[in-house]
Amino acid sequence: MTQKLYLYPIWLRIWHAINALMFLTLILTGISLQFSNPEAPLIRFDFAVTYHNIAGVILSINYLIFLLGNLTTGNGKFYKIRLKGLVDQIIKQIKYYMFGTFKGEHTPFPVNKERKFNPLQKVTYIGTMYMLIPIMIITGLALLFPEFIIENVLNLSGIYLTALLHGIVGFLLLMFLAIHVYFSTMGSTPTSNFKSMIDGYHESH
Amino acid sequence: MHKKVLLSLIVIVFFWLSLPATSLVDYKSEPANLESNKHCFDCHSNNIYQYENENTGKVERKAMNPNFVYNPDDFYKGVHRHFACTDCHSPDYETFPHQAELRLEEMYSCLDCHGGDPTYAQFQFELIDDEFHKSVHSTKHDESFNCWMCHNPHSYTNMTRSDFKISEIVSYHNKTCVNCHDNNIHFQRISDSLKPSLEVIHSFLPNYKLHFSAVRCIECHTSQEDTMWVAHNILEKEFAVKKCVECHSSNTMLISSLYKYQNIEARRNRGTLNAVLINEAYVIGANRNIYVNYASIALFFLTLLGIAIHVFFRIKMK
Numbered sequence: 001m002t003q004k005l006y007l008y009p010i011w012l013r014i015w016h017a018i019n020a021l022m023f024l025t026l027i028l029t030g031i032s033l034q035f036s037n038p039e040a041p042l043i044r045f046d047f048a049v050t051y052h053n054i055a056g057v058i059l060s061i062n063y064l065i066f067l068l069g070n071l072t073t074g075n076g077k078f079y080k081i082r083l084k085g086l087v088d089q090i091i092k093q094i095k096y097y098m099f100g101t102f103k104g105e106h107t108p109f110p111v112n113k114e115r116k117f118n119p120l121q122k123v124t125y126i127g128t129m130y131m132l133i134p135i136m137i138i139t140g141l142a143l144l145f146p147e148f149i150i151e152n153v154l155n156l157s158g159i160y161l162t163a164l165l166h167g168i169v170g171f172l173l174l175m176f177l178a179i180h181v182y183f184s185t186m187g188s189t190p191t192s193n194f195k196s197m198i199d200g201y202h203e204s205h
Numbered sequence: 206m207h208k209k210v211l212l213s214l215i216v217i218v219f220f221w222l223s224l225p226a227t228s229l230v231d232y233k234s235e236p237a238n239l240e241s242n243k244h245c246f247d248c249h250s251n252n253i254y255q256y257e258n259e260n261t262g263k264v265e266r267k268a269m270n271p272n273f274v275y276n277p278d279d280f281y282k283g284v285h286r287h288f289a290c291t292d293c294h295s296p297d298y299e300t301f302p303h304q305a306e307l308r309l310e311e312m313y314s315c316l317d318c319h320g321g322d323p324t325y326a327q328f329q330f331e332l333i334d335d336e337f338h339k340s341v342h343s344t345k346h347d348e349s350f351n352c353w354m355c356h357n358p359h360s361y362t363n364m365t366r367s368d369f370k371i372s373e374i375v376s377y378h379n380k381t382c383v384n385c386h387d388n389n390i391h392f393q394r395i396s397d398s399l400k401p402s403l404e405v406i407h408s409f410l411p412n413y414k415l416h417f418s419a420v421r422c423i424e425c426h427t428s429q430e431d432t433m434w435v436a437h438n439i440l441e442k443e444f445a446v447k448k449c450v451e452c453h454s455s456n457t458m459l460i461s462s463l464y465k466y467q468n469i470e471a472r473r474n475r476g477t478l479n480a481v482l483i484n485e486a487y488v489i490g491a492n493r494n495i496y497v498n499y500a501s502i503a504l505f506f507l508t509l510l511g512i513a514i515h516v517f518f519r520i521k522m523k
Binding site: 033034035036037038041045046049050097101102103104143146147163164167168171174175178179182 | 489490493504505508509512
């Protein structure tokens, strides 16, 4: 029997939808820029630059909304972490994903009103939202205004290092996206989490 | 024994790679004609000059023609720093007032001194001359458009063959262009129309100011010769580079011109090892790190493989 739990308020769903759209735009245009080839451009270079810049700015503003939402609503509590026992919890969750789920076992950390994310999700989301995304925003803004980038860092071009960091973190986020989308299919049904993105209700097993 | 030979070879190669190259111009010693040139610079380095009028006995104070004002500091930093003014100009200039017909003296061109001389073969003056004669500066104008229209022999510095930063090279080269193309007085020396606004005609460039400070005009406006240090075949504006990817991708003309030669020169001047470490050239999209690219592609496909295996077991164990 499935239980429905209202976990995703409207502001969060709108934020997530905008974030997803901008994320995809940035990934596609970013790949096109990273592997730009005059003979076969994935997206025309000048278009890719423009869309990448616009999507980057929208995502940055959206990120501020996320921070503000987490500060002013209860959503911030889902990102609070207790270090005690965390490693064991993560191992337990990984074991579930690697073995338990195939045997039809129940998830060791079921979703409820107080726990939206399992420990592995929590650590991943904290790393993504509070480390990787800020690095992307800061390096992205720096590349938009390169005059503020230090010219020479340890005898290497500051712009080169900034772009390199932007590219590396971009690829880490692409990997996050692939895993994130795949894990979304591991709800009570493969599509239930996608429905939650629209109606706000989480379906528990 | 073999180990010792190998070690010695490594040390020799390492030492050779680290050696800086020498310049054709001696920039260290004092300029050879400092004293004799002072006589000329006394008047020709100032906007005002004065002399005693022998007829009236009065000291006259006059404005110097701005085209004949030269900065001694720039001259002594330039490649002709050891020259005496009268090496190129008539010795009759040593008397004042200068005779009127001296203004009609024929000026040397670059090839008059540098053409056919093996000492300067590496600068490819003959090739530069050929390329210049194909360019719009030559085909659209008469013979009065010569080397000196762009290059001032009184301050010429060889930027691409020295240890300058790319930003300094770009700024120096672009000043040569904007000196006429962004200055109506100079522009009208060869044109009856007013100069077009550089800002307006380059408005298609994202962040055009950044492009102007980071890229030389000739990067987009010349036919690039891979063997040439500085391209001189200025093309008609219809043939200028406008596609972003022509610079912002690997194997581009921009990499094959300024940055490539800057790196080669950096290696000559700083030694290979230092130059490999010190690399300020960066073009978004063109300076990708191949290892990061391979690593990211490999990691991404490993991620997809992991997901595919998980999906397989999910279906199989259902």
